[in-house]
């Protein structure tokens with residue numbers, strides 16, 4: 401007997417269950433007035449470095465109350481790095497699971513008073529495939545693409561690029577050295593999801609960070625980005 405249809409059914413149920421939990425998380429975030437931003441990318445694209453800089457600039461420079469959850473298969477290295485920004489951080493260790501899901505996020509938030517936060521960031525496990533089907537209740541999803549990965553990634557991994565509201569090209573300080581073709585990258589991003597906002601940043605030099613932070617503050621002030629549920633429904 402083939403196991404195909406049964407596997408599909410189980411997967412659909414898992415996604416449906418995740419969607420329900422994500423919906424209730426989103427309601428909770430809204431009620432608490434916290435704006436939630438998630439980050440996805442391939443391993444090593446620069447999520448933690450970008451986030452550390454973002455947290456620090458928002459807290460020290462702008463006086464915003466920020467916090468982060470960070471997913472990783474095995475270590476709590478990233479949480480220790482992010483904590484250097486002087487903000488609350490919690491590690492979610494996923495073991496063999498290659499993405500975060502809404503249940504993990506809900507569990508990690510137990511005991512946190514969300515009402516005292518302005519923005520909560522969630523760094524997903526480094527992976528360009530697994531996280532795409534899992535809504536985490538976020539208002540804004542970023543996909544990061546580092547110049548060292550090659551400009552063809554949006555076209556090779558369209559699903560994850562399609563689920564993200566914003567694309568961030570990282571490590572621009574070394575773009576020239578690796579002969580990164582920014583025009584081809586922008587074209588690929590545009591083809592996957594037209595008219596999406598793209599930032600080009602270097603967390604090392606700070607280039608592009610100010611523009612990103614201004615955009616983020618604007619989105620938060622307007623309470624924008626509540627279209628996530630419909631995006632995930634198409635994929636699930």
Ligand SMILES: Nc1nc2c(ncn2[C@@H]2O[C@H](COP(=O)(O)OP(=O)(O)OP(=O)(O)O)[C@@H](O)[C@H]2O)c(=O)[nH]1
Nearest residue numbers: 442443444445446447448449526571574602603604
């Ligand atoms: N030159 C340069 N290197 C960077 C920049 N951002 C990150 N890196 C380097 O890229 C490597 C990976 O950065 P991380 O921030 O750990 O990447 P990550 O996406 O969080 O990695 P995972 O959590 O393992 O998926 C580190 O050696 C960083 O120092 C940047 O703006 N410029």
Ligand SMILES: [Mg+2]
Nearest residue numbers: 447448478523
């Ligand atoms: Mg990381």
